[in-house]
Amino acid sequence: MKTILNEQQLAITIRRLSHQVLENNIDLDNTIFIGIQPRGIFVSDQMIQVIRQLAPPEKVKYGKLDITFYRDDIRNQLHVPNQTDIPFSIENKNVVIIDDVLYTGRTIRAALDALLDFGRPAKVELCVLIDRRFSRQLPIQPDYTGRSIDSIISQKVKVFWKERDGKEEVVLL
Amino acid sequence: MQLSVKHLLGIRDLTRQDIQIILDTATQFKEVLQRPIKKVPSLRDVTIVNLFFENSTRTRISFELAEKRLSADTINFTASASSVSKGETLLDTVNNILSMKVDMVVMRHSASGAPHFLAQHIPAAIVNAGDGINEHPTQGLLDAFSMREKLGRLEGLKVAIIGDIMHSRVAMSNIYLLKKMGAEVMVAGPPTLIPKYIQEAFDIRVEYNLKKALEWCDVANVLRIQLERQNQVLFSSLREYSLAYGINKRLLDSLDKRIVIMHPGPINRGVELDSDAADSNQSIILQQVENGVAVRMAVLYLLSGGREQV
Numbered sequence: 001m002k003t004i005l006n007e008q009q010l011a012i013t014i015r016r017l018s019h020q021v022l023e024n025n026i027d028l029d030n031t032i033f034i035g036i037q038p039r040g041i042f043v044s045d046q047m048i049q050v051i052r053q054l055a056p057p058e059k060v061k062y063g064k065l066d067i068t069f070y071r072d073d074i075r076n077q078l079h080v081p082n083q084t085d086i087p088f089s090i091e092n093k094n095v096v097i098i099d100d101v102l103y104t105g106r107t108i109r110a111a112l113d114a115l116l117d118f119g120r121p122a123k124v125e126l127c128v129l130i131d132r133r134f135s136r137q138l139p140i141q142p143d144y145t146g147r148s149i150d151s152i153i154s155q156k157v158k159v160f161w162k163e164r165d166g167k168e169e170v171v172l173l
Numbered sequence: 174m175q176l177s178v179k180h181l182l183g184i185r186d187l188t189r190q191d192i193q194i195i196l197d198t199a200t201q202f203k204e205v206l207q208r209p210i211k212k213v214p215s216l217r218d219v220t221i222v223n224l225f226f227e228n229s230t231r232t233r234i235s236f237e238l239a240e241k242r243l244s245a246d247t248i249n250f251t252a253s254a255s256s257v258s259k260g261e262t263l264l265d266t267v268n269n270i271l272s273m274k275v276d277m278v279v280m281r282h283s284a285s286g287a288p289h290f291l292a293q294h295i296p297a298a299i300v301n302a303g304d305g306i307n308e309h310p311t312q313g314l315l316d317a318f319s320m321r322e323k324l325g326r327l328e329g330l331k332v333a334i335i336g337d338i339m340h341s342r343v344a345m346s347n348i349y350l351l352k353k354m355g356a357e358v359m360v361a362g363p364p365t366l367i368p369k370y371i372q373e374a375f376d377i378r379v380e381y382n383l384k385k386a387l388e389w390c391d392v393a394n395v396l397r398i399q400l401e402r403q404n405q406v407l408f409s410s411l412r413e414y415s416l417a418y419g420i421n422k423r424l425l426d427s428l429d430k431r432i433v434i435m436h437p438g439p440i441n442r443g444v445e446l447d448s449d450a451a452d453s454n455q456s457i458i459l460q461q462v463e464n465g466v467a468v469r470m471a472v473l474y475l476l477s478g479g480r481e482q483v
Contacts, residue, residue, distance in 0.1 A: 066201065068201075069205070069213035069214070069215040069474075070213065070214060070215075074215055075218065075477075078175050078475065080194060080197070080198060081198055081201040081202075082201070083200075083201065083204070084201065084204050084205075085204075113214070114213075116210075117208055117209065117210040117212070117213075118208060118209060118210075119209055
């Protein structure tokens, strides 16, 4: 087991990502942040906290998207869905998708499909905490990356969160 | 997580956890139905046949909409316009349809146990859309979903099922489900319409006085008098039934609390339920219909998943 980000690094990385995302999307009236259920929400919740300290909090629009019904492996294994909550229109808005680990790219493919059912965004960006580069199965790349890592298929990236696991850390298993 | 059953034949076969999974999944599908594009691609590769050997409006449209909202391909079958009238047996009919590569069967039949019989003989997943006087599981699920949505819980809820208990598959599914989820159940109606041993069989309350039943309950699920299934005279006239067991606004206003009125439809207006009660703001009858689509989407989705284990 190898630690990729310890608790302090994780906090700093999330702050940096929040700043970067905000820097490029300073027009908050036209920006929507979407966390991917279930695990991306831990990243997006923390990022939104930071962003709401940096900008007028009431202007920050934040939704949650569950991609279960759009998965391409739905027939192999049954997945029970999580909550989707996007209480505003994404038509012509800049959407920032936030997830924890970008691996094959299949989750993001499903997320893009799901997102389009809510309207036609002007632009979609992708922000991930960990990018497992060189392991993509689809042509999808992040716009904002917390940490890029090289890993092989048999390895696993696990992210621990305080509220769920009692500790905050990213490890390679 | 997965359901413990391969078919949905009745609530009787479901575990408490199964019911929980279905209701929770239905909550997410209800959100899907509020989207600008009310459709998900989950069942794109699934073909479903709707076999209706008995008349239906709500259930049939509801299932069909649920299937379409899941992107499944659907075929509709009505017994009266088919070779059943030429004498083909149920199993032959279904096997012929299945040989055209159909994955799931939604079936309504006037004979109790018809879907159970099919389940023993065919490989496709079967959803019971009502069989005789046995069960109507998706109605039970959507009733529970609507109660949970309106009142926030099922556990400890007092539900009175009122009317023609004897001939009602809705009553059966409701009783099984509510008991499994920890609600308190009462059946109310004239003695001739309540099966004799129901109290012992299900450990529920029985009440013959409508006013007392309404005073006890949080939710009144009012059932239709099923004249088409009654082959003997069980009460003297509809007018007499209505006087003793019809629910109207005046009766509801005379209670010292506001109860929720439900009805699985179709309503015999002026018999079991008067218009002023059916259309009042205590009634959630139309929400039940709305929730029906989400609940049926959940059932079809959960039964279609994990078929081919890798």
